[in-house]
Amino acid sequence: MSGRPVRRFVDGLLRGERTEPARPDDIEAQEMKTAIELRAARTGSDSPREEFVTDLHRRIAAAMDDGEQDDAVVRRLPNSTRRQVVIGGGLAAASAATGIVVGRNMLARTPSQQASPPTQGVMEPNAGTWRPVGASADLPKGGAMAFDLGSINGFVHRTDAQLEAVSGICTHQGCKLWLDAPDSRLRCPCHSTSFSLEGDTLAHQLPTAPPPLPKYEVRETKGVIEVFAPTESA
Amino acid sequence: MIAGQNEARRPRIGPAQRSRPEGGLRPVTEAAYPNWDAVYRDNVTWVYRLMYSKVGNQPDAEDLTAEVFMTALKPLRVSATVPEVRKYLKMTARTVLAGYWRDRMGREITTIDEDLPDESGGEVIESDAPDRVRVVLAKLPDNYRRILELRFLQAFSVREAAQQMGVSVANAKVLQHRALQTAARISEEEAS
Helix, strand or coil, X not given: CCCHHHHHHHHHHHXXXXXXXXXXXXXXXXXXXXXXXXXXXXXXXCCCCHHHHHHHHHHHHHHHHHHHHHCCEEEECCCCCCEEEECCXXXXXXXXXXXXXXXXXXXXXXXXXXXXXCCCCECCCCEEEEEEEEEHHHCCCCCEEEEECCCCEEEEEEECCEEEEEECECCCCCCECEEEHHHCEEECCCXXXXXXXXXXXXXXXXXXXXXXXXXXXXXXXXXXXXXXEECCCC | CCCCCCCCCCCCCCCCEEECCCCCCCCCCCCEXXXXXXXXXXXXXXXXXXXHHHHCCHHHHHHHHHHHHHHHHCCCCCCCEHHHHHHHHHHHHHHHXXXXXXXXXXXXXXXXXXXXXXXXXXXXXXXXXXXXXXXXXXXXXXXXXXXXXXXXXXXXXXXXXXHHHCCCHHHHHHHHHHHHHHHHHHHHHHHC
16 A cells, blocks of 8 residues: 655645655555656646756856867868867767767768758859959959849958958848958848857857858959859749 | 768869769768767756756756766867767766665665667657646645645745635644645655
């Protein structure tokens, strides 16, 4: 006959308290299980508190910082402007402690994953034409200007003798960027994301950094700046 | 490295028009999280809900959720795909919960199922418990079902529940205890 341990357990459960240690038998364990299921079926009581989520985030960040000093690898890949943070070390120890077998895929980059990381690409339409966006004379060294060709819009700027053009659409949710010329930044009106004129993500307030802006091919012919844009369908 | 894809071509001189053959459309799959922060934000809610559904109280669910992320995030390679990360978190949650019960009760009161393919990337929450509760409640005598609904689902105190049912507080307590015993027996029968 089940009795006191279950009563105590249920009283605590219904008061929202932590589970007290006990040594239930089979029947009592089943009653406790049923009590948990009943309690957990109460609607609206299973969302994590915002303060808890924020606080745990802070604690993890602190733990991660500690770990980085001794065993994590933070590296900048060559030919890439994206910082790739690879967290490693301690794997064997943690796996042993928790009895978890981590599959090979957790350890190695598989080819399929290489398609997804946000790296800066050059916009290459299936079919395109060179379209004029402005006069060379209008774009001095260090300057930047906006253009809109209908099918694409963006910003072209001149560094030294080189021209570079990037998309004018934020990679987060597609808001149209504006040129903050004094700061040499492209800013998103939606979530304060900002990009460099080269298209690198400089600042954001999102959980995940948006990818950099795609680049456009740009050239100068006979005093005219041209961008390679997709051919518009008739 | 990603050959070709990132290399800027230099078509400074060339025909005014060009085109290239169109490849087949590919579905987007195998996305990876960019960093631990994204792993945390995307998964903390379902891990917490899962833990809550297994322990039934907030303080323990919070502690267990914290333990899952503290244990799982450090050794986690961020290059793992989203389904891999979720599966790994779930396996970690399973181990953490088992340890919690063994420590408190000397046995596992509730467990997290191993299986449940959640490759869909959508809901990872186990939702069979509320259904089971409904089935079990439906099989109880009226007064048993009533007391459990009032106390567990609607959060009334014993006194309030007793008032609503028109019985004494002592009666309500006994009723609740017997109702739970019966529900547990039915639940076990359902499971087997």
